[in-house]
Structures are given as C-alpha cells and as structure tokens.
C-alpha cells in the first residue's frame with residue numbers, strides 16, 4: 519500500500535487507487551479512481567465513472583501512475599504487481615489491439631475476436647526471425663523463435679505450452695506457432711509437398727490428437743500415481759509458455 523504523507527494537495531495528486539467495484543456495477547471487478555479523503559481505515563474515492571464511493575483502505579491497490587498511457591509490454595515493468603494492475607494493463611493494451619503481453623518469458627495472449635492479418639503476415643515473420651525475445655513487441659512468433667533457437671543450440675527437443683479456457687484462442691495460437699515454425703523450416707518440397715504444407719497438415723490431426731490425449735489421461739489414472747506425476751511435471755517445466763486468460767476475467771475489468 520502506498521504511504522500517505524505530504525500536504526492535502528499531495529494526497530489528491532499522488533494517491534490514485536483501484537477499488538473493488540462489484541458493489542458499483544456487477545459487470546465490474548475493479549475500477550480506477552482518485553482518493554479524495556482518508557478517514558481512519560476508510561477512503562472516499564472519486565471513480566473514473568464519475569461516482570463517489572467509500573471503501574476500506576485494505577481493499578484498495580495503488581495504481582502505477584508512471585506507467586505509459588498505452589500500458590507496458592511486460593508485466594514485470596509494472597511498479598505494482600497485483601491483480602487489478604495486471605488486468606488494467608491488459609485491458610489498456612487490448613483497446614489498441616495489442617493482444618500480446620509478456621510476463622517475463624511467458625506470453626499472455628488475449629483473443630481479439632477479429633482478424634488482425636498484419637500481425638501474422640510474411641513481413642511479421644521476417645521481422646521476428648533471428649530476433650531475441652524482448653527485442654520486438656510481444657508476439658507468438660517470438661515464443662516460437664525462442665523455442666526453435668533453443669532446440670537448435672542445445673540439440674534437444676523443446677516444447678511450447680499453450681493453455682487457456684475453451685474459446686480463449688489456443689487453436690488459433692497453435693496455428694500461428696506452426697505457421698512460423700513451417701516458415702523457419704523453409705519451403706523445400708519433399709514428396710511433392712512443401713515443409714509448410716506438411717506442418718499445416720499436422721494441424722488437422724490436432725482434434726483427434728486431443729482425443730488421444732484424453733484417452734492417455736484416463737489410462738494414466740488407471741496406473742500407479744508416480745508415473746502420472748512425472749508426466750505432469752514434464753508439462754509444468756516447459757519454459758515456453760503461452761497463457762490465455764479466461765474471457766470473463768478480461769471482460770469484467
């Protein structure tokens with residue numbers, strides 16, 4: 519919690535908070551506002567939707583007033599890392615069609631529910647090729663690039679974990695990953711099909727692949743537990759992660 523010091527004017531200027539907002543509007547989880555007065559453990563707040571509310575100080579979270587108006591591309595750059603701060607940053611970026619944001623080396627992707635072809639065209643793939651993660655704006659291609667380079671440099675298999683609720687965009691994201699990996703693999707034809715065609719054909723198997731995974735999962739529950747834990751650990755240790763936040767959380771900001 520930000521400390522309160524200085525004159526009354528300082529208070530207005532410095533104490534910007536986000537308040538739990540469910541009691542203002544059931545659609546909202548958090549809302550930003552300015553603290554007008556503090557009385558003991560309670561604060562009077564002017565919210566950004568022009569309402570005055572009283573909230574307990576313990577329910578307020580400091581807002582990062584130094585963050586750029588269009589948000590930060592990596593959550594680790596936020597001065598305060600708390601739930602409303604993270605959601606506010608994602609929402610700010612989403613409004614300007616920046617659907618990707620890093621948290622360290624994890625990529626958070628938000629479903630744009632619209633086509634953004636400029637994000638995935640040949641020019642974009644060319645830009646990300648050979649670039650280290652973090653040199654360019656957050657992108658699913660940067661994750662694929664980093665996984666691919668690590669695989670080549672360490673001469674070991676690599677994996678990318680894509681997780682999120684149903685409809686969050688996992689399939690679309692996986693398509694983009696495969697598109698980029700196919701691009702890196704070159705376009706040399708083998709058995710009459712280019713690498714790109716072959717990789718994209720694998721994509722069509724993905725739904726039946728999911729059923730196989732489900733069967734594997736059921737089977738794993740029938741065999742001794744240590745084996746199950748080993749498999750889960752292997753997934754948990756994947757360095758390249760893409761997380762798709764649940765839709766309702768983003769919509770509730």
Ligand SMILES: Nc1ncnc2c1ncn2[C@@H]1O[C@H](COP(=O)(O)OP(=O)(O)OP(=O)(O)O)[C@@H](O)[C@H]1O
Nearest residue numbers: 629630631632633683684685686687688689690691
């Ligand atoms: N990056 C994106 N660009 C444009 N549209 C997208 C993107 N990601 C998702 N969408 C849209 O959202 C829809 C749902 O996405 P998708 O099928 O990838 O979700 P999913 O997480 O795989 O869902 P499920 O787990 O139910 O299979 C897509 O059909 C597409 O219309």
